[in-house]
Amino acid sequence: MKKKIILIIPNVINKQMVMPYSILAVGSALAEAGYEVTLLDGGTGDIVEELQEIVSQVLYIGFSVFTGEQIGVALKISKSIRELSQDIPLVWGGWHPSVFPELTLAHELVDFVVRGQGELTAVELAKALNEEIEFASLYGLSYKTDGEFKHNQDRKSIVRSELPRYNWDLIDVNKYIINDPAISTRAITYVSSQGCPYSCGFCSDVVKYKRGWYPMTAQQMFEDVQLLVNEYDVNGILFYDSNFSVDPNRVMDFCQLIVDAELKFKWLIAGHITFLQRLKPEEWALLRKAGCFKILIGAESGSQRILDLIGKNFTPQDLIDISKKASDHDFEIFFTMIIGWPPNPEEDFEMTRQLITSIQEVTMDHEFIIHIYAPFPATPLYPYACEHGYTAPTRLEEWANYDYYKSTTPWISKDFEERVQKYRMELNFKHQKYKMRKKGV
Ligand code: B12
Incomplete structure (x- = not known):
């Protein structure tokens, strides 16, 4: 054997x-x-x-x-x-x-x-x-x-709380603790769930987890986090769950455990706007008290047409409103945007720029990352991309050359890519400048 x-x-x-x-x-x-x-x-x-x-x-x-x-x-x-x-x-x-x-x-x-x-x-x-x-x-x-x-038949996914826990002895944890200026001097990533109940048209998660969500319990992730903080001297955690916030009770229980144990570390999550829209003032406060300070949101677009196409259940105005609310509660939002949709990428790029400007007029606290749409087969919007002339690789070797950061779609020109890159740099520069001013540098 x-x-x-x-x-x-x-x-x-x-x-x-x-x-x-x-x-x-x-x-x-x-x-x-x-x-x-x-x-x-x-x-x-x-x-x-x-x-x-x-x-x-x-x-x-x-x-x-x-x-x-x-x-x-x-x-x-x-x-x-x-x-x-x-x-x-x-x-x-x-x-x-x-x-x-x-x-x-x-x-x-x-x-x-x-x-x-x-x-x-x-x-x-x-x-x-x-x-x-x-x-x-x-x-x-x-x-x-x-x-x-x-x-063979698919295996039904099961909640992570019923799967074996991470065995930290198998890995050199110290190797993965980094000084990340975006969070803290000894930061590490953590994943507490798999899947996501939403069905965003570009996302592989829909294909793999079929809108199921498979979490650990608040207690289980707290125990892991406690170990990372106490034994490995970690002072920052980036939760890399596709959607950390599906169950608000789990989030709040986790916060309470951290506060009760007086565990000190900064953390950030990827959440959904609905979670934030429903938070009561005391819940925002608990989240902040527990050390959470930043929330990644898939905002995707300033164009209502594109938001509807992707299957998002919010409007550009909702994004402006939540920006203000988060800022009032001392939270930073990291908005991820996807631009460059067929058939008229210029239009949604322009509308997304307008949305970002509107948010920045309310507050400069938040950050934006701009992706150019990259279609993945089997995702809900893949047929739409093909209708507009996209052809995907067919062999494994070709998929190896697939570069998520370089556009492979026929409706995106070199000039468009360059303008997007320039805009990314401008956004970044503006944000850094604001942060330095805020810090009094
Ligand atoms: C961490 C991460 C990264 C890290 C990877 C480093 C690392 N050490 O893992 C970094 C930052 C480098 C990265 C980069 C990229 N990533 Co990434 N990343 C993730 C993230 C956030 C977490 C992955 C994870 O650890 N999950 C937790 C574990 C427990 O779950 P799992 O990975 O699904 O593994 C389970 C099963 O897949 C299976 N399994 C996995 N491997 C194996 C192997 C064997 C032998 C077996 C039997 C089973 C098995 O069993 C596991 C346990 O249940 C996921 C989103 C997510 N939340 O999963 C995106 C994700 C995987 N990334 C994605 C993408 C697109 C990218 C990038 C291309 C661009 C980008 N925007 O990030 C780049 C390029 C990657 C590349 N091609 O090389 C996509 C993948 C899409 C796809 N079709 O492949 C995801 C799903 C995000 C998304 N929804 O779009 N990424």
């Missing part, structure tokens, strides 16, 4: 050193089930050299892969592994394989695809490989047999 499993997150662009929760979550489940797990984060490094010693003991190697550059690195590592041994099964999980199981499995360097939440499937796959159990009985698994691709 083989016990060693290696999980790799091929993070070429992870310069910020973001904690790899995907492989930590899967690795924690495997460790709890008795497997010896090694988590590797980074480019290729010495992975293959290290493998040489233990190659005969490895049960499988898992890759956690987003759409884009990570695919290329995962393929490069897989190729070296295959040259070393033909026998080690190569398993792909995460965002890209979950959205494109067929296309991923079609690659000769991929043996299995784990779709959706990976904890339980990873453990069952380990057992099946050791005990030669039929793969057909494993939910959430795609595999090859006699040249055919089989996609």
